[in-house]
Structures are given as structure tokens and as C-alpha cells.
Amino acid sequence: MTDLPARRLLLVHAHPDDETINNGATMAKYAADGALVTLVTCTLGEEGEVIPPGLAHLAADRDDTLGPHRIGELAAAMAELGVTDHRFLGGPGRYRDSGMMGVPQNDVPGCFWQADLDEAAGHLADVILEVRPQVLVTYDSNGGYGHPDHIQAHRVALRGAELAARRGHRIARVYEICYPRSVVEAGFERLAAAGKDFPFEGVATVDDVPGVVADDLVTVAVDGRAYADRKTAAMRAHASQIAVDGPFFALSNDLGQPFFAVEYYRQVQGEPPAHSGAGRATDLFGDAGTDEGAAA
Numbered sequence: 001m002t003d004l005p006a007r008r009l010l011l012v013h014a015h016p017d018d019e020t021i022n023n024g025a026t027m028a029k030y031a032a033d034g035a036l037v038t039l040v041t042c043t044l045g046e047e048g049e050v051i052p053p054g055l056a057h058l059a060a061d062r063d064d065t066l067g068p069h070r071i072g073e074l075a076a077a078m079a080e081l082g083v084t085d086h087r088f089l090g091g092p093g094r095y096r097d098s099g100m101m102g103v104p105q106n107d108v109p110g111c112f113w114q115a116d117l118d119e120a121a122g123h124l125a126d127v128i129l130e131v132r133p134q135v136l137v138t139y140d141s142n143g144g145y146g147h148p149d150h151i152q153a154h155r156v157a158l159r160g161a162e163l164a165a166r167r168g169h170r171i172a173r174v175y176e177i178c179y180p181r182s183v184v185e186a187g188f189e190r191l192a193a194a195g196k197d198f199p200f201e202g203v204a205t206v207d208d209v210p211g212v213v214a215d216d217l218v219t220v221a222v223d224g225r226a227y228a229d230r231k232t233a234a235m236r237a238h239a240s241q242i243a244v245d246g247p248f249f250a251l252s253n254d255l256g257q258p259f260f261a262v263e264y265y266r267q268v269q270g271e272p273p274a275h276s277g278a279g280r281a282t283d284l285f286g287d288a289g290t291d292e293g294a295a296a
């Protein structure tokens with residue numbers, strides 16, 4: 001391809017909604033800046049719990065039509081973020097949501113947890129060779145919080161990058177999604193201060209937030225505050241999964257969490273690091289987006 005934008009960002013996520021919760025402001029910011037933002041979602045999220053009573057019939061143990069519904073939610077969310085390149089790994093429905101760790105759905109043939117790693121990573125390598133990203137974003141090795149599909153997404157992302165490098169495109173920088181502990185703690189203090197006006201059944205804790213790490217492990221902070229309204233709108237588009245109220249939101253457990261428009265990353269591959277030492281970089285590309293670069 002010769003007509004690709006100069007800067008190209010690839011995000012690999014497990015279910016529709018993960019991209020918006022974790023990276024919505026980042027995606028909107030880079031899309032607005034003219035970068036190619038490519039989202040690869042690995043499952044349709046068929047096993048998700050449904051929040052609105054009016055949509056309860058979609059659930060896996062009833063009509064089992066949540067997957068197709070979430071394709072629509074994801075498309076609406078991407079429209080809010082200005083992201084036009086979003087795909088499902090191997091095509092929509094190729095890999096089914098595996099459910100939370102330890103449930104029988106983990107063993108269902110065709111679920112993402114049971115996927116052959118090289119086959120799944122091969123689908124991702126095809127995308128990498130097509131869009132030739134300089135930056136890859138995914139979860140840490142525990143998937144942020146131990147969900148099998150998130151762990152598998154991490155494995156597929158790294159393996160896909162490896163296969164693509166062998167086939168001719170090396171990604172310059174690989175990042176894991178994370179949250180600095182002090183930022184999350186401050187978010188929960190804001191939430192506690194909201195007191196009785198707080199709209200959800202209960203309050204989550206720092207331990208409920210995926211990917212919380214010691215502050216000094218965080219290498220990049222992307223300031224997406226100018227896109228906070230876009231992120232909020234995209235979260236609302238995932239209505240089966242997320243309840244949004246002002247600066248807070250809740251998932252199906254109805255435990256309130258703070259909303260973040262500054263999003264954080266830890267570089268785990270690529271030389272030189274976007275930043276080291278005190279302070280954090282503010283751009284995922286560093287010098288990797290300044291030329292055609294990143295060819296293997």
C-alpha cells in the first residue's frame with residue numbers, strides 16, 4: 001500500500017467495549033490527528049452480562065444474540081471516536097467469547113481460549129502486513145484482570161507481531177495498557193466525594209480496575225481530555241455493557257468506577273524506549289511515526 005497515513009496505530013482487544021473503556025480517548029485523538037487507527041477485536045463478546053432489562057433477552061442463556069447486537073454497538077462507538085478501520089479477528093464470529101475464567105464456556109470448541117495460537121496470530125499478522133503499524137497496543141500477560149479472552153488477546157498480539165516481523169514488517173513499539181496506582185486511587189477519592197449522589201449500587205475498588213501498576217512502570221500518558229466527550233459517547237454506545245453517569249461508569253456488576261480521559265501505557269518492546277527515567281512521554285509513536293519507518 002502506498003496511500004497509508006504516516007502514523008499507524010493498531011489495537012488488539014478481546015471484546016467490543018474494551019477498546020473504548022481502555023483507549024477511547026487515545027483512539028479519538030490519534031484518529032483526529034490523521035493517524036490510521038486500526039482496531040482488531042477478537043470475539044463478539046457473546047458471553048457478556050447484559051445491563052438494560054430491555055435487552056436481557058439477548059444474553060447467551062436466552063436468545064444468544066448478544067454477539068450480533070454488539071457488532072452494532074461497536075460500530076456506533078467507533079463512529080463516535082472517528083475510527084473507521086475496525087475488524088474482528090478472522091472475521092465476525094470466528095472466535096467465540098470464552099466467558100470468565102473457570103466457567104464451562106472456557107472449554108467450548110471455537111471459543112477464543114481454545115484457539116490455536118498460530119492460526120489466530122496468523123489472522124492478525126495479515127492485518128499487520130496490510131496496515132504496517134508502528135505502534136501496537138494490547139493487554140499485559142494477565143490480560144489486565146485474568147479474563148481468558150484478554151490473556152489470549154495478549155498472546156495473539158505478541159505472536160502476531162512476531163509472525164509479521166518474519167513476513168516483512170516489524171512493529172517499532174509495543175505497549176501494554178496500564179493505569180498508575182496513584183491516578184486510580186485519586187479517581188476513587190473523587191468518586192467517594194460524590195457521596196450519596198452516586199448513582200450505582202456500590203463502589204468498585206482499585207483492585208477491580210484492570211492493569212493497575214506502580215507509577216514508575218508507566219512510560220506514556222496520552223492526554224485525551226479534549227476527547228473526553230467522544231469517549232463518553234462511545235461508552236454510551238456500548239449500552240448493553242456499560243452504564244455511564246457523569247464522570248463515573250459501571251459495568252454489569254453495578255459498581256461505580258472513575259472515568260479516565262488521560263490513558264496510560266507501558267512500553268514492553270521496541271528500541272529505544274519512547275521514554276525512560278523520570279516523567280512520562282506523551283506520544284505513543286515517539287520518533288517512530290516520523291517516516292515510513294518500521295520496515296523489518
Ligand SMILES: [Zn+2]
Nearest residue numbers: 014015018150
Ligand atoms: Zn473484555
